[in-house]
Amino acid sequence: MLKPVKKKTLPEEIIEQFKQQIISGNWKPGDRLPPERELSESLGVSRTSVREALSAFTAIGLIEVRVGEGTFLASDIAPLYKRELSSKFLVKRGSLLEVVEARKIVETQLAYLAALRATDEDLNKMEKILDNMGKRIASQSSFMEYDVAFHFAIACAARNTILLETINAIAELFRSVHREVVELPGMPQLSYSLHNQIYEAIKKGSCAEAQEAMMKHLSVVEDRIKNMPLDDKL
């Protein structure tokens, strides 16, 4: 089998260049971008193509356009939230169960590996995250952030780049409904306790225990999704 000759479209290439500008720091959050006409001239393309590229950035919340004023790079560093609103209605409950199944497979093994390989530094990080999680049981939104961070820390401790990026990608999908799972009464407390069990197992270096604790945690999540109101499935 040969490689599938990919031909990038103009707006796609423009998007790439814009990304570069952001990554390199040439464009900083809050900055005003050059006018569309200027951009089209610099890039040697039509204004239409530039606008389509900008339209894509707008969709994922990376830029903000103000008529008569100009185009601005989002000052907010978490533009991912806008994307979730856009795509949420596509993620059905059935798909979510697939996602949880994948998490069960990958994350249990990640916990296993973490118990095997975690350094003191890794453990400190996890403990700090758990601390913050405990203090924020009341406020769902930031609790969720620490929840995600904890799983991320485990993946880091497992020392496998491939699986780390895999979990990262999955987490992005999951983010959109994570909130509803966590917001149920009694859920944060339960979740906090389960995360603690995972941490203790990893700290002890007990692979099987860590694996099992993670499985228990994800099974709870799975149950929650199965019991989600039907309105949310589409």
Next chain:
Amino acid sequence: MLKPVKKKTLPEEIIEQFKQQIISGNWKPGDRLPPERELSESLGVSRTSVREALSAFTAIGLIEVRVGEGTFLASDIAPLYKRELSSKFLVKRGSLLEVVEARKIVETQLAYLAALRATDEDLNKMEKILDNMGKRIASQSSFMEYDVAFHFAIACAARNTILLETINAIAELFRSVHREVVELPGMPQLSYSLHNQIYEAIKKGSCAEAQEAMMKHLSVVEDRIKNMPLDDKL
């Protein structure tokens, strides 16, 4: 809080309408959307505005545009996930041993699930691939293609989109060196035999056996990599 004073832009309104079409079920996953010109006429706007709206949907992976063919609604969460995954994998790539470790974790469970869920059609496909593989033990290049196809067939039979895309992405990383692993003397025969064991286990519906057979296969691959010259490991 006073007046939000909403002045929606044309593409934004179009996006809203498209969302409605999706939610209401008028447009189903995989469907081909009407041509841009037709949409612009129906909506009473220019093609430019329609294209900007579509550009936004493309950015978040909800639609796929094929030149000369048309615009299609994403069939499932797979495109969303694939987008996430590819962007992450572009940045980082792991060493070969990391890749094999990831494969051991994901593919053993995939074999397990395949043994649980494979239909007759799935099994037929696998058998056909194995047949071709057997006939091509001599020629490394096409042998490798069937090898990859077999693993892909298992992932399909496991009925989990997320893991399927994950394995796809990993396979892409692995492809570059797969050849060197297979080209060793005696390797195709051994590999063919191990693949057959996996197939038989799945056909029997024996989950544990399938899982174990896959693990045996990947362990062989792992050994081969460990014995490879150092330059090729990264």
Next chain:
DNA sequence: TGGCTCCAGTGGTCTAACAACCTTACATTT
């Protein structure tokens, strides 16, 4: 100071046209 007009800059939208590309059907060659 306060309000006014005017204006240059900017994004929003449209039109019409051509290019690049895919599929299908048909004709040609072998």
Next chain:
DNA sequence: AAATGTAAGGTTGTTAGACCACTGGAGCCA
């Protein structure tokens, strides 16, 4: 009959140029 080449129609990709609507500021005037 099978493989190959060709033409046509439909579709997205891209462009140029034009006009509109809105914003901010400069400068004018009471």
